[in-house]
Amino acid sequence: MSRFNLLLIVQVLFLSFAMATASLAKCPDYKINAQASNDKKIEAFMKNSWADFMNDRPEWAYDIGYDAGNNAGDRWSDLSLSAIETRKNKVDCLKKAFAGIKRSGLSTFNKVNYDIIAEDIELSLLSKKLPGQFLVLNQLGGVHTNVVDTLLNMQQNNKVEVLRILERLKKVPRHVEENKILLQEGLKAGVTAPQVVLKTIPAQFDTIVKKDAKDSVLYKPFSELKSLNQADREEIQATALKVISEKVIPSMQDLKDFLVKTYIPQARKTTSIQALPFGKEWYELQIREQTTTKMTADEIHQLGLNEVSRILKEMEGVKNKTGFKKDLKAFNQFLLTDPKFYYEKPEDLIRGYREISKLADAELPKLFKTLPRLTYGVREIPAFKAPAAPTAYYMSGSLTVGRAGFFEANTHDLKVRPKWGMEALTLHEAVPGHHLQIAIAQELGEMPEFRRYGGYTAFGEGWGLYAESLGTEMGFYKDPYSRYGQLTYEMWRAVRLVVDTGLHSKDWTRDQALKYFMDHMPKSQLESEVEIDRYIVWPGQALAYKVGQLKFLELRAKAKTELQDKFDIREFHDQVLSGGALPLTLLENRMAEWVKKEKNKVSKK
Numbered sequence: 001m002s003r004f005n006l007l008l009i010v011q012v013l014f015l016s017f018a019m020a021t022a023s024l025a026k027c028p029d030y031k032i033n034a035q036a037s038n039d040k041k042i043e044a045f046m047k048n049s050w051a052d053f054m055n056d057r058p059e060w061a062y063d064i065g066y067d068a069g070n071n072a073g074d075r076w077s078d079l080s081l082s083a084i085e086t087r088k089n090k091v092d093c094l095k096k097a098f099a100g101i102k103r104s105g106l107s108t109f110n111k112v113n114y115d116i117i118a119e120d121i122e123l124s125l126l127s128k129k130l131p132g133q134f135l136v137l138n139q140l141g142g143v144h145t146n147v148v149d150t151l152l153n154m155q156q157n158n159k160v161e162v163l164r165i166l167e168r169l170k171k172v173p174r175h176v177e178e179n180k181i182l183l184q185e186g187l188k189a190g191v192t193a194p195q196v197v198l199k200t201i202p203a204q205f206d207t208i209v210k211k212d213a214k215d216s217v218l219y220k221p222f223s224e225l226k227s228l229n230q231a232d233r234e235e236i237q238a239t240a241l242k243v244i245s246e247k248v249i250p251s252m253q254d255l256k257d258f259l260v261k262t263y264i265p266q267a268r269k270t271t272s273i274q275a276l277p278f279g280k281e282w283y284e285l286q287i288r289e290q291t292t293t294k295m296t297a298d299e300i301h302q303l304g305l306n307e308v309s310r311i312l313k314e315m316e317g318v319k320n321k322t323g324f325k326k327d328l329k330a331f332n333q334f335l336l337t338d339p340k341f342y343y344e345k346p347e348d349l350i351r352g353y354r355e356i357s358k359l360a361d362a363e364l365p366k367l368f369k370t371l372p373r374l375t376y377g378v379r380e381i382p383a384f385k386a387p388a389a390p391t392a393y394y395m396s397g398s399l400t401v402g403r404a405g406f407f408e409a410n411t412h413d414l415k416v417r418p419k420w421g422m423e424a425l426t427l428h429e430a431v432p433g434h435h436l437q438i439a440i441a442q443e444l445g446e447m448p449e450f451r452r453y454g455g456y457t458a459f460g461e462g463w464g465l466y467a468e469s470l471g472t473e474m475g476f477y478k479d480p481y482s483r484y485g486q487l488t489y490e491m492w493r494a495v496r497l498v499v500d501t502g503l504h505s506k507d508w509t510r511d512q513a514l515k516y517f518m519d520h521m522p523k524s525q526l527e528s529e530v531e532i533d534r535y536i537v538w539p540g541q542a543l544a545y546k547v548g549q550l551k552f553l554e555l556r557a558k559a560k561t562e563l564q565d566k567f568d569i570r571e572f573h574d575q576v577l578s579g580g581a582l583p584l585t586l587l588e589n590r591m592a593e594w595v596k597k598e599k600n601k602v603s604k605k
Helices: 006-013 038-056 058-064 081-098 108-126 143-152 159-170 172-189 220-224 230-266 279-291 297-321 328-337 346-367 419-429 434-442 449-453 457-469 480-505 510-520 525-537 541-566 569-577 584-604
Strands: 376-380 392-395 405-409
Touching: 038 058, 038 081, 038 108, 038 449, 058 143, 081 108, 081 172, 108 279, 108 584, 143 159, 143 172, 143 220, 143 230, 159 172, 159 230, 172 230, 220 230, 279 297, 279 457, 279 480, 279 541, 297 328, 297 480, 297 541, 346 376, 346 405, 346 419, 346 569, 392 419, 392 434, 405 419, 405 434, 419 434, 419 457, 419 480, 434 449, 434 457, 434 569, 457 480, 457 541, 457 584, 480 510, 480 525, 480 541, 510 525, 525 541, 541 569, 541 584, 569 584
Parallel strands: 376 405
Antiparallel strands: 392 405
């Protein structure tokens, strides 16, 4: 969940508008010496364009520990219309600066950086006319959840940092107003989230907007501050209560009222991205960005149908091993309804995930040579997010700021959180999935920062799904129900290929998508609706998982065939992760080069 790729960096930094194109504003100084070598030029470009981005996105800069004197903790991103128009023009600034760098004169390492940047700038230029700036809020998040997240990530053991976040909190009213203006402009342009997915949003404000600020979820981080001395703690808590009660809660109440009375009633009734301006082109660009391939919607839809068919056969075999005599539909219903598959207390569910995580930790050295220094924990998804949140997600940490990564699990409505899916989910979100991959990337000190902290959905989520498949080698899935659970998670990602493309390229209704999903997945009505609504507001993102996983499996099979008994799974995984997140085409090139080198080693012996 915390992954960003460079294209997203560029898209966020240069939010595109359906406005008249303005003349090129003054460009940032990327400090590129025209007389320098191409390697020096691209290194300056990467360093200084990243610094410009970090200055522009203080929330992210603070989270990863990048400050460089820009007071990231004190500020929100400027989302005024004029600021966004300025960012839009920076796309052309990047293009102009990058044009002075020639690929032919670069080192092998920097040629990869060049290829990543060139592709992302191209896609950003193509997306300039798309009105994505108006889609700043949906059931998955918005300014209200961002405010809570910034407090949850606050460095509570550092008085200076707590005071800086307190300053940021004082600026919430302006930040909320900027978001509200974008929503209002979106209504005028007909560019909103679909009305059907917005119904859960008002309730998300209920843990924020309280009569007594002490009861607000916003105050909780300030109620702790255990490492500060009593005088500092009491002073900060008094100020926080005043700011939350006088500034934050009133602005959040105003936004909630606007959503209930104006935005949601006037939001669009359609669900497909194709109903928006440039919708067909928009979806094609989303596919290209999210999968890092040139696959078409039709090709992905058919791939999904093929994978669904293949996985169904495996699920049938596992079901038979349990001794269950009826069909898969009845088996799925059994898994959904039998009380033995569910915890009764939230703390027991979290404890179960922690036990699985501990077992997984011990197995990592068998499959990986390099492990990250950064640790991770397991905790609940905050209650105000939980009803519209997925089953779980990963929140990345930072060694720089002293914050662990977290596997966050949903404890809302325990009757839809089955035990048989817990092993696969833990391997995906914690280790060897997202935490391992993301933490290793952050610790690749030789990599430019945009590659250490950025990423690609197809790589990150493809790796997460591939990590689930490693469970058998790690000693998991011994119970046939857990093995079936792993297959349901793989089926889930295959179904996504069908449903996402169905919704956004084949005119499927929400009900059609929901029926297909529930016909193939042992998930409750609530879980299924949450998933379908996610695909509706996040077109193309769900395609990346299966496409990425299949590429990892393909590369592993190729390497094993080529190297035969010289194949070392630990070396393979090291090569995959030590390059950071890459587009799948560049990952394929990297692994082909590694296989070639390994074969040369063998031939020289």
